Amino acid sequence: MHELAVTQSILNIVLDHAGKANATKVTKIYLVIGELSSIVDESVQFYWEIIAKNTPAEQAELIFRRVSASFECLDCSTVYQLDGNVIYCPTCGSTHVKILSGEEFYIEAIDIET
Numbered sequence: 001m002h003e004l005a006v007t008q009s010i011l012n013i014v015l016d017h018a019g020k021a022n023a024t025k026v027t028k029i030y031l032v033i034g035e036l037s038s039i040v041d042e043s044v045q046f047y048w049e050i051i052a053k054n055t056p057a058e059q060a061e062l063i064f065r066r067v068s069a070s071f072e073c074l075d076c077s078t079v080y081q082l083d084g085n086v087i088y089c090p091t092c093g094s095t096h097v098k099i100l101s102g103e104e105f106y107i108e109a110i111d112i113e114t
Contacts, residue, residue: 003043023112069102
């Protein structure tokens with residue numbers, strides 16, 4: 001259900017920027033979502049179709065780009081990708097790790113018509 005609030009925030013940001021650019025229509029919205037975020041693309045799309053009605057963004061296409069999770073082991077400096085649900089270092093087995101990517105969630109770009 002938190003996707004509704006997230007989708008509302010996306011719409012607010014998009015409409016604010018579209019208004020500042022004197023846009024008559026928003027055509028595409030590019031979203032970047034990290035693998036570790038709890039955002040579900042289909043839920044955002046579902047809510048978008050409801051809350052964007054009667055706005056300049058009503059027909060906008062949502063384009064989702066997923067970013068893989070990667071980690072750095074703070075004990076041996078190995079950089080590695082998430083493998084299933086296992087986050088320990090594949091080299092030394094340590095769980096003392098830093099997340100390098102995968103928590104992203106932002107609007108990368110907006111296509112508009114003026």
